[in-house]
Amino acid sequence: MKKILFLVAGLLIILAVSQQKGLIKKITINPSIPPLKTEKQTVVYEESVITKVVEESIPSVVTVAIKKTITTSDSFEIDPFDFFHPFVEFPGKKRVSKKTSAVVLLSVMMV
Numbered sequence: 001m002k003k004i005l006f007l008v009a010g011l012l013i014i015l016a017v018s019q020q021k022g023l024i025k026k027i028t029i030n031p032s033i034p035p036l037k038t039e040k041q042t043v044v045y046e047e048s049v050i051t052k053v054v055e056e057s058i059p060s061v062v063t064v065a066i067k068k069t070i071t072t073s074d075s076f077e078i079d080p081f082d083f084f085h086p087f088v089e090f091p092g093k094k095r096v097s098k099k100t101s102a103v104v105l106l107s108v109m110m111v
Contacts, residue, residue, distance in 0.1 A: 059104065066099045 018024045072092040079086055 062103050064101050068097045070095045
């Protein structure tokens with residue numbers, strides 16, 4: 001490891017001295033190549049966009065709709081006269097509940 005380190009250091013010293021003496025051409029950047037153009041970009045986060053839209057749309061009317069599915073539990077029935085299948089299972093019933101509301105927004109404070 002030390003040998004490699006000394007070899008690299010020696011090569012760097014030889015390269016630096018030979019450039020100083022003019023034995024090796026100095027590496028220069030071609031001036032005919034124009035520099036890269038830089039553009040300014042704005043980073044936008046989802047929260048900032050939503051906040052901006054809400055602030056610009058006030059006052060407004062908002063409709064809120066909620067849909068909820070309610071499932072009752074399974075029920076069992078006992079049939080004493082059926083010796084092979086005395087318990088009968090009935091699946092639960094599904095019921096869909098819908099609620100709708102309209103709200104007038106005059107001001108919103110977002111945290």
